[in-house]
Amino acid sequence: MTTTSTRSPASRRMILALAITLSGTASASTAHIPQPWRSDAVVLGRDEAYDTERFLHELTFDHRQALPTAMDNGIRGTGGSVSSRRLYFDFRYRQDFGFRDDQNGFLLDIQRAEDLDGPYQRQLVGFRQNIGERTEVWLQGDVFSDKAESDIYLSARHHLDSQSWLHASVILPDYYFNEKTDTADRFSKKPQSYFLQWHHQGSTAVEGTTVSLNLSPDSRFISQRQELAVSNETQRGAISHRQQTGDWLIGLHLEGERTRRDYTLQRSDENRATGFERDHLKARGSATLVPHRLSPTVGVAWLQLDETGYFGRELNDEGRIRRREPTVFAEITLSASQNTSISPGIYLSAPEIRQTFEQEEEQRRHTGFTGKLAVPIETRLSASNQAVLTLNPTFYLHKFGFGGGNLQLHWPL
Numbered sequence: 001m002t003t004t005s006t007r008s009p010a011s012r013r014m015i016l017a018l019a020i021t022l023s024g025t026a027s028a029s030t031a032h033i034p035q036p037w038r039s040d041a042v043v044l045g046r047d048e049a050y051d052t053e054r055f056l057h058e059l060t061f062d063h064r065q066a067l068p069t070a071m072d073n074g075i076r077g078t079g080g081s082v083s084s085r086r087l088y089f090d091f092r093y094r095q096d097f098g099f100r101d102d103q104n105g106f107l108l109d110i111q112r113a114e115d116l117d118g119p120y121q122r123q124l125v126g127f128r129q130n131i132g133e134r135t136e137v138w139l140q141g142d143v144f145s146d147k148a149e150s151d152i153y154l155s156a157r158h159h160l161d162s163q164s165w166l167h168a169s170v171i172l173p174d175y176y177f178n179e180k181t182d183t184a185d186r187f188s189k190k191p192q193s194y195f196l197q198w199h200h201q202g203s204t205a206v207e208g209t210t211v212s213l214n215l216s217p218d219s220r221f222i223s224q225r226q227e228l229a230v231s232n233e234t235q236r237g238a239i240s241h242r243q244q245t246g247d248w249l250i251g252l253h254l255e256g257e258r259t260r261r262d263y264t265l266q267r268s269d270e271n272r273a274t275g276f277e278r279d280h281l282k283a284r285g286s287a288t289l290v291p292h293r294l295s296p297t298v299g300v301a302w303l304q305l306d307e308t309g310y311f312g313r314e315l316n317d318e319g320r321i322r323r324r325e326p327t328v329f330a331e332i333t334l335s336a337s338q339n340t341s342i343s344p345g346i347y348l349s350a351p352e353i354r355q356t357f358e359q360e361e362e363q364r365r366h367t368g369f370t371g372k373l374a375v376p377i378e379t380r381l382s383a384s385n386q387a388v389l390t391l392n393p394t395f396y397l398h399k400f401g402f403g404g405g406n407l408q409l410h411w412p413l
Contacts, residue, residue, distance in 0.1 A: 030090065030113050031238030031255040032070035036151060036171040037191035037216045041117035042232045042261060043223055045312020048086065048118075049357060052366050053396075055303050055325055056349055057082040057404055060374045060394050063090070064343075065410035066206035066242065067386055071199060074413040080392070080406035089113065095413060096128060103130045107140055116257070116280060116305075118314065124153065134159040138169075148180040155195075163202075169195040184224035189231070191219035202243065209241045226313050229264040249288040251299075256281045263310050274318065276309035286329075294332040297345075301327040311357075319357035325349055331374075339380040346397070347372045371397030376406075387411040 061080035068074030073096055079089035090113045097106040105128035112121045126140030140153035155169040171193040178186055193216045202208040214236040222229045238255035259278040265271065286299030303325040310318055331345030348371045355364035376392035388410050394403035 029070060029238055029240065029253060029255055030115060031214065031236055032197065032210055032212045032240065033092070033111070034153070034169050034171055034193065034195035035115065035214050035236060036193035037173045037219060037232065037234070038117075038120060039174065039221060039223075040120070041115075041312075042221065042230050043226050043228070043312060044118070044314040046116065046118035047314040049315070049319070049355065049360070049364070050321075050323075051083065052351065052353060052364065053370060053372075053403075054082060055305075055323070056327070056347065056351075056370055056372060057394075058088060059301055059327060059329075060345075060347055060372050060403070061088060061392070061406040063410070064376060064378070064390055064392075064408060065386075065388050067410065068094075068412045069206075069210075071197075071210070072412060075409055075411040077410070078406065078408040080394075081404040089119075098128075104128060107138060109140070116278065116307075117312075122151075126153065146180075148177045148182075149174055150176065164198070164200045167195075167197040167199070171195065186222050187220065188222055188229075189218065189220040191221075191232075192217060204244065207242050207244055210239070212236075212238045227266045228313070229266070231262045232259070233261075234259045244290070247289055247291050249290050251284075251286045251288075253284045254282070261309070265310075274310040276311065277307070279306045280304070294334070296330070296332050298330045299328070301325075301329065303327075315357075317357045317359045319355070322354040323351065325351040325353075336377075339383075341378050343376050343378065345374045345376070347374065348397070369398050372403045373397055374403075374406075376408075381411070385412050 057080065061078055063076065063078050068076050070076070073094055075093050077091035079087055079091070082088045091111070092113070093108070093110045095108050097108070099105065107124065107126040107128055109122070109124035114120065122142045124140045124142050126138055128136050128138050130136050136157045138153065138155035138157070140155070142151040144150050152172040152175045153169055155167065157165050157167040159165045173191045173193065193214065195212070195214050197210065197212045199210045200208055216232065216234040218231055218233045220229065220231040234257065236255070236257045238253070241252045243250050257278060257280040261276040263274050263276065265274065281304040282302070284299065284301040286297055288295055288297040303323065305321060305323040307319070307321040327347055327349040329345060329347045331343050333341050333343045335341050348369070350369055351366060353364060353366040372394050374392055374394045376390050378388055378390045381387040381389055390408035392406035392408065394406065396403045
């Protein structure tokens with residue numbers, strides 16, 4: 001019998017690549033992408049009160065493939081049903097079209113995703129200019145037919161060495177708003193957002209460490225249409241790390257958000273001042289036994305969410321949310337054919353939820369067990385670039401019923 005100690009380096013690299021492609025150890029995170037101030041978030045807010053299984057759905061619909069990462073060229077998409085009328089999605093198509101011996105590039109970055117304020121979409125277009133051998137400067141814009149809504153991105157990336165870079169962005173949301181809007185809405189203090197990222201590439205394509213910070217300092221927006229004024233400040237941060245340690249592939253991810261808003265509501269029936277506070281923390285760790293033919297994966301996840309105050313015009317209510325959701329999960333990978341695998345996995349959670357809104361008679365309170373069985377079927381579309389299509393049906397374990405379907409496409413370019 002052949003042991004792992006007698007395998008050649010080339011054989012071990014082949015096994016690692018196959019296990020990475022077929023095992024569910026990746027992690028989704030929009031925190032590694034610049035997240036600027038946006039008016040629909042601070043004025044309207046999200047339009048739903050989360051149900052008990054909401055974040056369990058997101059965990060089981062998480063990006064399964066490590067490539068492309070949030071920084072790479074390619075298609076990275078996942079979408080799944082979280083209720084009878086709601087679809088959770090996180091999609092990105094990014095491509096750097098280099099020209100002039102790659103000294104310049106045309107940048108295209110299409111995003112459709114959501115955060116705790118609700119869904120958003122961006123279509124960034126721009127250009128890259130290399131300065132010397134290690135430094136790039138980028139000019140991008142999220143351009144709309146209404147010029148008042150266009151965002152400007154000014155970025156620079158410096159390659160510290162062949163494996164590391166430091167990236168910084170200054171984002172000017174709705175830069176021409178006061179001059180171009182045809183409404184009576186105004187910024188009394190214009191928003192700005194700052195993004196800083198450090199990345200170190202590991203010895204393989206999916207190993208490495210990424211640290212990202214996203215800051216939106218205090219801004220103030222006066223909306224005559226919505227009859228309110230709101231100031232907002234937000235800080236977000238994330239760290240992701242993947243490393244091969246012996247026979248184990250280890251993945252760690254941690255992200256958090258702190259948001260503070262102050263509202264002055266000016267409708268005739270609610271002339272008052274109120275606020276909103278959000279503290280959010282999400283962590284996930286996993287380990288995959290790479291040489292084993294079943295590529296067994298075990299992991300833990302933690303979600304902590306505290307929100308208090310006025311949730312915006314979309315929900316238009318004062319509320320309080322406190323969620324603590326620890327989860328353990330495990331899966332194995334079975335080969336169905338040369339290019340298809342099935343990776344049944346179990347997710348077991350014990351959420352503690354306290355969720356109340358003033359205008360809702362029924363409060364959401366839950367302490368106990370929730371769980372899902374996920375059966376992702378993954379098909380490798382192209383071995384040359386690790387393109388993978390995943391169909392992922394899920395089933396509830398704490399009650400009888402279908403837990404939602406999930407479709408994923410990951411195509412490095």
